[in-house]
Amino acid sequence: MNTLPYLIKRNVKLYFKDKGMFFSSLITPAILLVLYITFLGKTYKETFTSNLPDAFTIDESLINGLVASQLISSILAVSCVTVAFCSNFLMVQDKANGTVKDLRISPVKPSLLSIGYYISTLASTLLICLAATVICLIYVAAVGWYMTVTDVLLLLFDVFLLALFGTALSSLINFFLSTQGQISAVGTIISAGYGFLCGAYMPISSFSSGLQKVLSFFPGTYGTSLIRNHSMQGVLNEINNSGVPAEIIEKIKDSLDCNLYFFKNQVDIPVMYTILGVTVAALLVIYILLNLKKT
Amino acid sequence: MNSIIQIDNLSKSFGEVKAVQNLSFRVKKGELFAFLGINGAGKSTTINIMCGQLSKDSGNIQIDGHNLDENISLIKSELGVVFQSSALDSALSVYDNLQSRAALYGIVGAEFKERLSELADLLDFNGLLKRPVGKLSGGQRRRIDIARALFHKPKILILDEPTTGLDPQTRKTIWSVIAALRKSENMTVFLTTHYMEEAAEADWVVIIDSGKISAEGTPLELKNTYTGDYITLYGTDEDTVRKLGTQYEKIKDAYRLFVPNTEAATKLIVKHPEIFRDYEITKGKMDDVFLAVTGKTLLGGAEK
Ligand SMILES: Nc1ncnc2c1ncn2[C@@H]1O[C@H](COP(=O)(O)OP(=O)(O)OP(=O)(O)O)[C@@H](O)[C@H]1O
């Protein structure tokens, strides 16, 4: 079928040309940056140093490196989901302004239209988030680079997986929306709420234990943690090498959400990948079933 | 079988609003079919059902021999639709819009370019290709809408008020393109319009009111049934006109007499040759038909 590439091209172009959709997906990362510059950076630093016994003094660049990794992991974790949502709003917007009629009067199957929205959302999300990753890595390199090649590759893979998650989740939710008002409502909730949910503004470890338990049911949380692990591993190793004992490193990892717990049990990295992978697959299956039912 | 569209007992309600009620009509292959009715009569609803955008409550639709319920995607490939309000992507250029829409019909690459240049010449939009659709004027955008509808060479072109708000020049361009296509491709045109002079050109006219047919026929039949003739009488005075005993109205420099038909006009003139020295007889216009059929004052009393 030679229709699909052009559908995808249309959707991606529309997303980047539509000021509303494109810029609103940048709001959350922008808020994070502002918060970071104004006070989060300092808070992060204080949390971190307070975890260290007074006896230790670590190189300033290590601390900066750690704080920078925390920032970029927050930004990336949030962006993968918010960008996916905003880009996928195209499928609601097409319904709201009647454009979908123009697509549906053609003999093209509705399922192909859905696939078009899905792939283009994934493409836009990956485009933006991978570009963001590159910028973030440049920033980290400037502040203090401790990542290995494997870390970088795993980080890219995490971003990819989280983008898949964001696309699948937004496809499912947007499937039920049809008006401009609903777009704004869901958009606001997602941009404002997801940052909290996934622990981008405040580490999940700083929430009450009840809330932490609730959040441990959100698959997205594990995506954040994966990104955190892979962006911070290098610095943490370096700190370890500089003489800080392993128990303290674990404490730091707890406070930074690198270690997540599901009712007291620590969730290993392979399990996090499994959770995220299974979630994406499940969301996709539901989405496909919904589309099939619609005919 | 020369009916390309057959609609039988079509009904559709939106809650309390009965938009279309037990509607039945035929459209013959190659004809210009005018579907008229006041605002809210149910025209767009009928069109939306015909092209699969809206589900019907009941009834049967056959288009080019295919049943709408069984073969919708075949039907869709034979229809070109210009919606009442344009449904192109405002943010994208004319070229991008047409490219994505053509691809929906499998028209890509060289085939796309060829058809594009054909249509751009025909509808005169070569200069607009790079412009965003949202920034076009109403008439420019309408030409693009029509190009989009014609891209895959549909057998049936459905036009929902294609010329509303356009300047006479653009209307002329559009109609000459459509007339040429009807001739060369034997394309059927299904038109809704509020311009009665466009409807007067139609081969068959259906007028609906509240979702039901209130009149149908050729424009001539409708004029003969629903309107009388006018005699415009010059060079006389009101007293003389009053003596004729027919209904009249004073217009600039003349009097307009209303007679039921041309035969009655002839009788009147023959009876009073001294009064009818300078006059003209005209048939009622489609406007009068429309007003007579849909309005409260039914002239001629010929209600079906
Ligand atoms: N989606 C809808 N939901 C509810 N009511 C509708 C809907 N679409 C149309 N209607 C109602 O159905 C009736 C017929 O509408 P329709 O759009 O078919 O009229 P129309 O003949 O095309 O009028 P116009 O000349 O103004 O375009 C109207 O009363 C309209 O309000």
Ligand SMILES: [Mg+2]
């Ligand atoms: Mg209408």
